[in-house]
Amino acid sequence: MALKDFWVAVRRRALLIAPSVPANKPNAARTHRSRTRGHVWLTPACVAGFNPADFAFLPAEELHSLQSHVNAFLAVANTVPISGRVTAKQAKEGFRHFWEIVDIMAFEKYEDPDAFEIGKRLEQAIAGKLPRWVRAMRFRTGIDSIGDPAIWIFVELEDRAAQRHIRERNVGGVETLLTDALQVLNVPLWPFMRFRSTSGEKEAQRIRLSV
Helix, strand or coil, X not given: CHHXXXXXXXXXXXXXXXXXXXXXXXXXXXXXXXXHCHHHHCCHHHHCCCCHHHHCCCCHHHHHHHHHHHHHHHHHHCCCCCCCCCCHHHHHHHHHHHHHHHHHHCCCCECCHHHHHHHHHHHHHCCCCCCCCXXXXXXXXXXXXXXXXXXXXXXXXXXXHHCHHHHHHHHHHHHHHXXXXXXXXXXXXXXXXXXXXXXXXXXXXXXXXXX
8 A cells, every 4th residue: 555655645746746747857847847846745745655665576776776766855855844945956956856756656657556566577577578679568457347457558569560461470479478477477457458559659649648
């Protein structure tokens, strides 16, 4: 539950800074907003619920990075007075550590707390096994149309691998790899795979951002 609490706390504050949370580094506009809204997000509550034990599924280096940035963020947040007046220096330093946390959580890739854990575990299980023409994956969990818990995995393929005469073979191979890995990991969710070409994913992303 603590993982979920932490995920929700960070996500909520990130949305205060940027209406849509990107996976890239902060730009000047978001840095400005972070300073003007520092009294809202630069607080210990921003990373509430963090417990390294809840993130034991992360690679050791990534877990160390997450813990280090959480601790550094708290060190800054704890210097903010009760009045909530945030200096430019506090905002800049706190924001730097906060956005490193956001980068690790990768909200656009892992759309909910369970998707974050399962996606991270799955990626480690298949490391080095995916074809190079698999560009990216996104993960989401939820309830399917018949009321069962499920996980959706959205796989982006290079355009050349998604051509009609080879798409079925390529998709079948990746689908088998992912399904077998989920079974080995004992993930109790029914998997749904969705495959798109890079050009198709760009169009889908454009539509998502326009909504």
